[in-house]
Amino acid sequence: MWLMVISVPLLPAIIMISSRYRVKVATLCHRALAWALRLVQGRVCVRSTHAFVFSKCTHGKADSVLETFDLYADTHPSLCIGPQIGEALDEVVRRVRPSRALELGMHCGYTSVRLLRLLPPAGRLITVELDPLTADLGEEIILVAGFKHSQFQVLISSSAEAIPTLRSLLEPDQGTSEGLNLVLMDHDPKQYLPDLLALEREELLCPSGCSVILMYRNQRAEDLSEILRHIRAKRDCYCIKSELQSMIEIFYQKENTRVER
Numbered sequence: 001m002w003l004m005v006i007s008v009p010l011l012p013a014i015i016m017i018s019s020r021y022r023v024k025v026a027t028l029c030h031r032a033l034a035w036a037l038r039l040v041q042g043r044v045c046v047r048s049t050h051a052f053v054f055s056k057c058t059h060g061k062a063d064s065v066l067e068t069f070d071l072y073a074d075t076h077p078s079l080c081i082g083p084q085i086g087e088a089l090d091e092v093v094r095r096v097r098p099s100r101a102l103e104l105g106m107h108c109g110y111t112s113v114r115l116l117r118l119l120p121p122a123g124r125l126i127t128v129e130l131d132p133l134t135a136d137l138g139e140e141i142i143l144v145a146g147f148k149h150s151q152f153q154v155l156i157s158s159s160a161e162a163i164p165t166l167r168s169l170l171e172p173d174q175g176t177s178e179g180l181n182l183v184l185m186d187h188d189p190k191q192y193l194p195d196l197l198a199l200e201r202e203e204l205l206c207p208s209g210c211s212v213i214l215m216y217r218n219q220r221a222e223d224l225s226e227i228l229r230h231i232r233a234k235r236d237c238y239c240i241k242s243e244l245q246s247m248i249e250i251f252y253q254k255e256n257t258r259v260e261r
Contacts, residue, residue, distance in 0.1 A: 060146040098181030103127040105187030109141035186215040193227040207254040
């Protein structure tokens with residue numbers, strides 16, 4: 001009863017506040033619902049993709065794993081980049097010949113397998129995935145493709161939390177502090193610029209050359225405007241190497257180590 005007595009005089013203010021902020025509240029609710037739906041749909045897609053690839057591919061054969069991914073994508077909704085963009089990614093990897101690669105966003109292991117099969121014998125891939133289910137199933141696919149834990153490491157973490165820890169993971173295994181030769185960003189485009197800035201701050205990009213590949217899938221190229229502005233503002237160490245549908249390659253190199261590529 002006392003609560004009603006106190007709240008009645010406040011009703012006009014409550015009504016005014018709710019009216020003023022109802023659009024913002026509705027927008028927040030809509031975004032939260034959209035995020036939840038994407039999470040559920042993504043997990044369903046990952047489970048379904050994993051089950052198909054695991055049961056249909058030839059175990060121990062990386063090319064068979066990739067072909068099975070593509071076969072699944074022919075008849076099902078899929079988060080995989082597909083053979084066309086995959087071949088463009090292969091061209092970059094062959095040209096760069098990275099010994100240390102970082103993948104942000106796993107998507108059931110498709111790009112992880114593509115990258116690993118082109119790394120040198122002593123090469124290493126670190127892949128970062130926020131969702132534990134996607135990370136676990138993706139790691140199993142990598143192992144099914146015939147790769148060993150000595151060749152890769154899966155971090156279940158946000159990119160923002162993972163990047164500051166990478167130096168300690170790279171140096172003991174590689175015996176060098178040169179950093180990463182290849183970075184593939186295929187997670188949340190809103191994180192692309194903050195993560196690139198973090199990689200710069202931690203000095204994880206190899207000063208003699210590092211290719212940073214931006215995937216944007218269903219997003220518009222405009223969604224990458226912030227990171228592209230940053231790249232164009234730092235022409236002393238960045239350039240846009242190539243642009244394809246759904247993929248942009250950026251090349252990083254310190255000016256005092258610049259050589260022809």
